[in-house]
Amino acid sequence: MDILSTTGNKRLAAAVVVRKGLVLLVRRSETERFLPRVWGVPCGKLEPAERSEDGVLRELKEETGLLGEVVRKVGESSFMSEYHGQETKNWQDNFLVRPLSLHITLPEPDQAHCWLSPAELHTVDIDEYNLDIVRQALTNV
Template identity: 80%
Template sequence: MDIPGDKRLAAAVVMHEGRVLLVRRSRTERFLPGVWGVPCGKLEPGESPADGVLRELKEETGLLGEVVRKVGESSFLSEYHGHEIKNWQDNFLVRPLSRHVTLPEPDQAHDWLTPDRLHTVDIDEYNLDIVRQALTSF
């Protein structure tokens, strides 16, 4: 079995007219099923975090975006077939260049929430911290 090493990820805090885009993960996801958060995903080999965050945004929401700036970094541990993996994540503030959100799974949902309404969905502290990083630098 190929044991993965550290993973690099990038997350997009998409802001439009004072609202943040949050997406609910599919209930079939292995990692954090049904949890709300910002669009995020693994970088491809050789891909820059800024390019990766825009690719992931397009794959996960159908939106085109433009990186405004990097707002911070995060890390977390996950498990893959009994092996602990360290995940390193670059977080970006992103301006949407399109508006129509298209989600890949039918049981997913999305919402544009003002910062004071983020608590109205099942968002974890990790994703809240990513949004706070972006709002602090906004």
């Protein structure tokens, strides 16, 4: 087990899904504790001992209903959040993913999704952290 999976740290994986030059963004539910109603790429916590390449595809399926294929790892990022009243360091692997299916099913009724060109990303309420992840993935596509 590596140091990142110890107490006080969370491991995550994010999927930048690109199809025909468009990037998939998903709006988080208003019921989310962390960044409600903010647009971003599909991302979630890894299971204990789960490889990030496997976890990113599992999270993509859980959050969008899409099947995908990892093209490549595009970078890493980290951020602090509060979890059960304790500051937590979040370590995230970011992947470029090609969709293998196209029908999107979101878990919450108040969520939304869109496919945007890189020039259109500013038209939704996306934070700088998610923009940076998309930029990582679109470099050398």
